[in-house]
Amino acid sequence: MAIATLGSVVLDCPDPNALAGFYAALLGGVVEESGDDWVELNGAPGTQLAFQAAPDFVPPQWPRPDASQQFHLDLTVPDLDTAEREVLALGARPLDTEDRTRSFRVYADPAGHPFCLCAGQ
Known part of the structure; x- marks a missing residue:
């Protein structure tokens, strides 16, 4: 029995909205902001991608x-x-x-x- 399931793959980046837009155009789905420094790509097939602001990335x-x-x-x-x-x-x-x-x-x-x-x- 598994201990956990994979919820999302999170990518650190300098501009979460821009990178989420790139992956939305590539994979489909809808970009949704979930806070100042966090953006998710929802509705694309497969595991969810999320994008986290990392200013010093x-x-x-x-x-x-x-x-x-x-x-x-x-x-x-x-x-x-x-x-x-x-x-x-x-x-x-x-x-x-x-x-x-x-x-x-x-x-x-x-x-x-x-x-x-x-x-x-």
Whole structure:
């Protein structure tokens, strides 16, 4: 029997509203402010994402053996090329996208968190 269930994945960032808007455009859902420094993305399929203000936020460096990437999101998409164009238009930046034979590509969201687009159905 599990002790707990996963309620949400929380991302520290300098601007919770802006980052929530990025993920709402990427995943769907509705951005809802829950306080001065806290924003949630509700109604998107899967585990809820929340965004917490961190004024001194330093984005993870990927890949760096001497710096932690902290965590990353794997996002399944039906077509990598189409999804890549769309996330770049939303403000993502490529981190590791050169090898087009792989089933995934690595990007950073506008606050610098790494995420992967993964080929799926």
